[in-house]
Amino acid sequence: RVLGKGNKQRLLPLPQPIIDVLQNYLRLERPHTHSLSLFVCLKGRHRGQPMTAAGLRSLFRHHRVTSQVPQANPHRFRHTFGADMVRAGISLPALQHLMGHSQIRTTMLYVQLAPKDVWDEYARAIENRTRLESSPIL
Incomplete structure (x- = not known):
């Protein structure tokens, strides 16, 4: 479960290798913490x-x-995630859910494709169209 902006909860799928890494982190770094939250303060009075x-x-x-990676920030990670998922072929409604957006318009703001992405998508569509045109009509 993820608690997002506006205290909205949603379930996110996690691949087994990620679950394994997180379990290892919890076992090694937080052996005595019983918080349900994954990210907790590890020092100070809010430990x-x-x-x-x-x-x-x-x-x-x-x-x-x-x-020394000045552009690294949570927002940049969200943009990268959104663009990578679109390149991998995810549907916009599925991406909208994963990102916790109530409006598809918001999801579209994160999907910034490079010119190469547009060209690749166009070439794939032309190839599919050509294949359909050469198929016999029943």
């Missing part, structure tokens, strides 16, 4: 409590500096 949006921003800021 064990769910991480806030501000805490997550702070964590990203720290890792941007230490990794």
Whole structure:
């Protein structure tokens, strides 16, 4: 379960390799934390409590500096996820659900395809059309 913006809950599918990594993380990094939240504060007076949006921003800021990848941020990850899923062939309604959007228009904002993506999609459609035209009509 994911708690999104506006306290909306949704279920997200996780591939088994991701589940394995998360279980390993919980076993090694949080052996005594019994929080239902995956991301919790690991230090300070809020230790064990769910991480806030501000805490997550702070964590990203720290890792941007230490990794020297200044463009890394949660929003960039969402955009990358959206574009990658479209390239992989996911339907927009499915992507809308995964991203927790109530309006498909919002999902469309995340789907920014490169010119190569448009060309590849066009070429695939032309190929399908040609194949359909050469099929015998019953």
